[in-house]
Amino acid sequence: MKYQAGDEFLQELPLILAGPILKHTESDSVTVWVALKQSCQIELKVYDTTNDGEVVGNCLLEGEYSTFALGKYLHVAAITARSTDGHRLTGGHIYAYDLQFTVADQTLRMQQALCSNSSPTVSISYFDHQKPTFVLPPNRLQDLQIFHASCRKPHGHGFDALPILDGLIEASANQPQHRPHQLFLTGDQIYGDDVAEPSLWVASTLGDTLLGWEEQLPVNGMCCTPQQLPPGERADVATNQARLTAGLHNKPEKVNSHLFSLGEYYATYLLAWSPVCWPAAFPKGHQVMRDRKAIKKWNREVRHLRQFIYTLWKVRRALANIPMYTIFDDHDVTDDWNLNQAWCLRVLGHPLGRRIVQNALLAYTVFQGWGNTPGQFAKGQSGEKLLVAAQAWSASQGKDAKAEEAIARYIGMPANDPHTGLPILVRDGAVFILDRHPEALTWNYIVSSDCHEVIVLDTRTWRGYPADQKPIAPPMLLCPKAFEQQLLLPLQQVVEETQIQTTFVIAPTNVFGLQVIDWIHHWHLQQEKVFSTDVGDAWNINTEALATFLTTLFEERQQVVILSGDIHYSSVAHLSYAHTHSKLQSVLVQLTASALKNEEVLTRLIHTRLKDWLLPEKVRHWIGCINPPNMVEISEKQLHHNRQMLANSDWHCVLEWIPRNSVQTFRFKADMSSLIAPWKRAENAKWKWLQPLMFWKFRCFQDGREVIGLNNLALVHFELEDTSSSCKVYQDLYWFSPWYPTQVVYSRFESQLTPNQSLLR
Known part of the structure; x- marks a missing residue:
């Protein structure tokens, strides 16, 4: 049974398929992202408000942009509004924005573009004027409120936590001093590998419809379309043709419905952020599956998805009313993406594996990266060249070889050696890194305000693979060149007009993990089973990289807050750091938030008192040296009985886990029971x-x-x-x-x- 998402289905949908999503927002510019079903000229206006957001006032910023045609029914734009008279937005004040769409000779207001015959009323505002609103960060650190989260799998266990944000914004919508200022999603915004069969059933057909053509995927020396690789039957192709690692170690269910095509990745983003393209109903398991176990699994996943879809309108409204910044982790592409040198050689050296990574990165660029760094997509920049190439690739129905080469160049895909077919690696000091074109986009970026700075790291595409070790060796999550460009230079930037009161660093993979997880990783590394538990994704597996990370941070800052996700549990860790031969001391606090929707049996167990009773976290000590950078963990007994060991080091640090306070019930103004579907x-x-x-x-x-x-x-x-x-x-x-x-x-x-x-x- 095929999902009916043809031309007739798309024509019944509203103009706006996803969004508006508020993206990079500063005092002199505001960027809003939208996905539409038709080509449009879009006008964005940002307004002053009075009476705590109730009354819309004068237009302060404005901008225009024409959509890029990524498919027959997929036209995307990130519009940036700027001041024409030097006006700057300030913190502690509510601003509103509106969009206007010109389609042929017809002009539509935003509310008209959101609605259709099937959905006559759509709310993305908390006010009667029906315009989305936002506030900028304040100039006092004690007034700053930042949300962060990661890992949102639509069919994952438990309720989706992201709709809670909608209730929190709604409760303070007319209180500029209490509204949240920024949202950071720190990885795995979508899952390209672990996909529910009903999700792929929708995404595969929807993707082809959005594009208006079927992608020819290089499978076993032939070409296959997405429809020829149905849900639940992709494990062999994913593991043996694409050479992906998520299904290794007897876990084929992780790749049974892996995303392959560009249309599938595009569609998955629309389905993650908007209820518009989801079907009104799913077929029963026996209508699409034959095996009894598969039927049961289908029906179970449909139940999870129906609950997920039920609250998507709240997610959509929240993302329209708070600036959202993102960075990828591995599942935005596929599990273990660029984990180590062995993975790169295994996957990027095969046509299907390379195509999947390229499709995923292009989709990330359009749906996430563009809004994070709109300056890279200005006229004549690499981002605009990429969008032109993506448009040409789709217009040629996937046959324009020059457009495909341009896409690979601008998203930073390494060239393959013509003799071996393997990706080209180049030296950066003692490590290998993936080669890339000088014009390739950068995924790391900085967000700053009058009171804080956020340095967002790309720990996936700038890894350093040890040149003198096995290909499965844990990498440096940032190679030497990346340490300089992503961390050292941003930290050394002098901010003349503002007084930065705290520095956030977003590290998608944890800097420090639970002790038991470290034990498991080291044991798996000894067994050379590195793909089963992502050995090498945590900073503290490669001690040279971790030592470099800490010394680089503390040479420039005495207080650092790390925001992290990835591991499907949340926690807080406190690191005290001291130089051995001076009185200089520093502190790092790691705040981990995961998962939005992907709780597991293990995380449910460690959530309870069992973890504290059986495996409580103990205080851990390290001593380290600066040149060459390295660190060694020592016991508290060694520290106190061998002071010479400490004297011979350049620094030492102590890690402690902060306990959580007793559970509190939050009194929402909104009815939070509405987050649970009636059934x-x-x-x-x-x-x-x-x-x-x-x-x-x-x-x-x-x-x-x-x-x-x-x-x-x-x-x-x-x-x-x-x-x-x-x-x-x-x-x-x-x-x-x-x-x-x-x-x-x-x-x-x-x-x-x-x-x-x-x-x-």
Whole structure:
């Protein structure tokens, strides 16, 4: 049974398929991203407001842009509005924006473009004037509110936590001093590998319809279309033809429905951020599957997806009303993407593997990267050249070889050696890095305000693979060249007009993980089973890279806050760092938020008190040297009984895990029970009589101390303790309580932004 998403289906949809999504926003420019079904000229205007956002005033910024035709029914634009008279937006004030679309000779207002016959009313505003609104970051650190999160798999277990953001914005929509200022999604915004069969059933047909043509995928020396590789039957092609690693170690279910085509990646983004293109109903399992187990799996995944779709309108509204910044991790492309040198040689040296990575990166560029760094897509820049090439590639129905070469060049795909067919690696000091064209786009970037700076790292495409070790050796997540360009130079930039009060660094993969995870990684590395648990994705597996990372940070900053995700649990870790031969001390606080929707049995267990009872995290110590950079973990006993070891080092550091406070119930103005679909509420009610017997769901058992292992969303804010420069950083993690599933609760982690003197002695 085929999903009916042809021309007639698209014609019934509204003009706007996804968005508007508010992207890079500063005092002198505002960027908004949209995906449309028709080519348009778009006008963006940003307005002043009065009466706490209730009344729209004068136009302050404006801009125009024409969409790029990425397919017959997919026309995308990121429009940037700027001031014509030097006006600058300020913090602590609510601004509104509006879009106007010119299609042929017809002009549509944004509200008209959002609606269709099937959806006559669509809300993306919290005010009667129906315009999205936002606030800029304040000039005081204690007023700053940043949300961050990662890992959102539509069919993942548990409720999607991202719609909670909508309730939080709605509760403070008319309070500029309390509204959140920025949202950072730190990786795995989509899953290219672990895809539900019903999701691929939609994405495959929808993707072809959006493009208006079927991509010819290089499979086994022949060409296959996406429709010839149906859901649930892609494991062999993914593992043996594309050479992807997600399905290794007897895990074919992870790639049974892997995304392959460009249209599928495009469609998956539309389905992740907007309810518009989802079908009104799914077929029953027996209508599309034959095997009994497959039928049961299909029906289970449909139930998860229906709940996900039910709250998508809230996600859409939230993303229209807060600046969203993103960076990829591996699943935005495929599991283990660029994990080590062995993966690069294995996948990028095969035509299908290379095509999949290229398709995924092009889709990321259009749907995420463009809005992160709109300056790279200005006229004549590499981004615009990429969009022109993507447009030509689609217009030729995937036959324009020059357009394909240009796409590969601008997204940074390495050239393949004509003799071996393998990707070209070049030396950067003691490591190999993937070769790339000088005009390739950069994915790392900086966001700054009057009170903070955020340095977003690309730890996927600038890895350094050790030249003197096996190809499976853990890499440097940033090669020497990347350390300089992404970290050192941004840290050394002098900000003359503002006083930066704190520095955030976004590291998509964790800098420090739980001790038990380290043990597992080191054991798997010894067994050379590096793909089963992503060995090498954590910074502390390659001690040379971690030592370089810490010394680079602390040469320029004494206080650093790391935002991270990836690992499907949330936590806070505090690192105190001291130079051995001086009194200089520094602090790093790692705030991890994961997953938005991908809780697992293991994360549910470590969420409870079992983790604290059986495997509590202990204080860990390292000593390190600067030249050459390296660090060694030592015990507390060694530290106190062998002071000469410490004297011979350049620095030492101490890591401690911050316990979470007792669970608190948040009082939303909005009805948060609306986040649960009616059929899910009915299902919960049916089993309510069993609740007293489910001791593992009791609040006292769920109130663990070290991590949040259920789907969650993180809010970061600060508190100045006194008139001095010392302050506390808080991470509030919002999640659905197991003991009362329609209730949203939060757990607070609090950490000093000063070194722990008692541990450094």
